[in-house]
Amino acid sequence: MIHNSSNLKKAPQGLAESLLIIEPGRTEKNYWADLWRFRELFLILAWRDISVRYKQTIIGVLWALLRPFLTMVVFTVIFGRIARLPSEGNAPYALLVFAGMLPWTLFASALGEASNSLINNANLISKVYFPRLIVPVATMVTAFIDFLISLLVMVGMMAYYRFAPGWSILLLPLFGLMALLASLGPGLWITALNVKYRDFRYVIPFVVQFGLYVSPVGFSSSVIPERWRFLYSLNPLVGVIDGFRWSILGGNSPIYWPGFLLSLAIIAFFLWLGISRFRKTEKSFADII
């Protein structure tokens, strides 16, 4: 083997001597550092999903306002007027419903987007290396932007009903984060499973439809009999929605603490499960997608 020394030139500046070792099990070790190195890719993938979302639609981003608003109207009529379920304190029923809709929509769309994210990006997965965790998390940003837009509707409704929130509104970002984390855990798990079994692509719409009625979106969780309330909080969305209502409606809607903590624990458990399952199967994504 001849080596032509005239081809020897100085390597370009920068990461010239970064040493990379590839061997079985190696990606484990510098995974989280890699995640940070690929932050620009994360941002650009999130930006792509957002800018593509309402392309070729007439009303564009108005969809993000219209969908939760119309659902709210329907729920208010069905649960508030027809079923005559009680509101919380003196809060208008429409506000109660919308305060539940906000976290629910955030959760449902984040979960939906995340769980299909790997399959939708199959060509990236099989042709480029990056920590795969970026993909599902980046798609959740879209759901979050929609959430921010529908917050505007909330503000408009509060102005309409002349309803002033208390200091608790300042904790709203925390509950928003909680809703995102609640969808991240199952989302990661399901998207990883989806790579092998496309069955799960059909499971999510079902779960979301089902969950809308099981979770206290159209009604207050205080209508649940006291002895079932702790058990009811096994659904992590119960804690999230209760938190939102408390934060927006203030003292009208006190938090049921044992249930809230249980919801938090469930969210933490699913987050752990999702991340560990995702990490375990991640290596083989490119081989089987």
Added chain:
Amino acid sequence: MSDIVIKAENIGKKYTIGHQAERERDTTFREVIVQNARNLWHKTRDLATGRPIIQGESLEEVWALKDVSFEIRRGEAVGIIGRNGAGKSTLLKILSRITEPTEGRVTIKGRVASLLEVGTGFHSELSGRENIYLNGAILGMTRAEIKRKFDEIVAFAEVGKYLDTPVKRYSSGMYVRLAFAVAAHLEPEILVVDEVLAVGDASFQKKCLGKMDEVAKQQGRTVLFVSHNMAAIQNLCQQVILLSKGRLVSWGETTSVISHYLAQGGVLGSAIHWSEDAAPGNNNLRLLSMTACSEDGSKDGVYQSQKKIYIEMTFKASEIHSALCVGFDLITEYGVTVLRSYHTDMEDVSRPEVRKGINTWMCAIPAGLLNGGVYTVSPRISLHNISWIVMLDAVLKFEVVLNHGVSSFWHSLDSRSRPGTVSPILKWKVD
């Protein structure tokens, strides 16, 4: 500081493939139900325990790559060749970290950028401008880097005024140009490139190869290049790695490895048939057989240069696409491509028309054209400027005996051939 930038030690990659068990011919409905129920149970169990799940009843382990070791020095351009399925793509995937090796270890010094496909991650709804940023980030460039090179990329791609048009409105040629332009402006220390230059029109391919050449020779970067284009490999690479069935068969100086590769054709005959399930191609088109025969009907693989030689291709088309090009490369034993012929080279009215079902076409290589020597034929079937359908190396081999000269001096230099790639008889006259 040693100059070795890539060091691969005994790398191997194992895939586990599931097979459906052979079924008895008269399986009852009840048995099918039982079988499916059992499968479902196994899968659920695997799902719950988080074990890798493989469809099928019996498992087979396949080593796509086994015991591959090599070293590449800084500034070298190295070609990787081998038949389809030899493990070239798997090797590139391991080097670019898309998949992990099952065993062995690779040490890489420097930033690696890999280009396994042109336009990875391009989004059809986004404009050319947006896609440059998107694709750049996917290939590992920072925003600042893309900004700096933006004008250069646009100029290279020649898409100027369509920059703000969604790429779904681009012609396939423009699309490929834009995609390659982004990739060409990557500045990694090590560039890994799969057969991506094969799409696009000839002038653009030339431009791409020129760019690759510049990257390798002038900028002194290390390039790993997979290709079926022996001429490109010959031009670009000082070293070649030859893979066969997942093993490294030969590694060294370009010309000798290429002739080794083509000599593997020793097992080749002048005809090849594929069974329908193993036939190369895709769901729309499968190449079923190829034959090289002489005008006089002989198929023994040794043909007279004074007679026409027919290359016969039989393929099955299930879908008809207007961009379909059926053709082949004719390559000498030294790796020089003598010619490429496509049926679309002819005018529309006179060329054969693709029909659904089996098509058998013949291409006549004129008598008195080829020099004496051994030739291989590589099928090339594509959707023009869109994608390859069949891109196999050397599936046929035949020998030409030079005997078409009329003058007694014709044979004087060599009994088998005279200098030159072809040996036509040209016209001479007094001016």
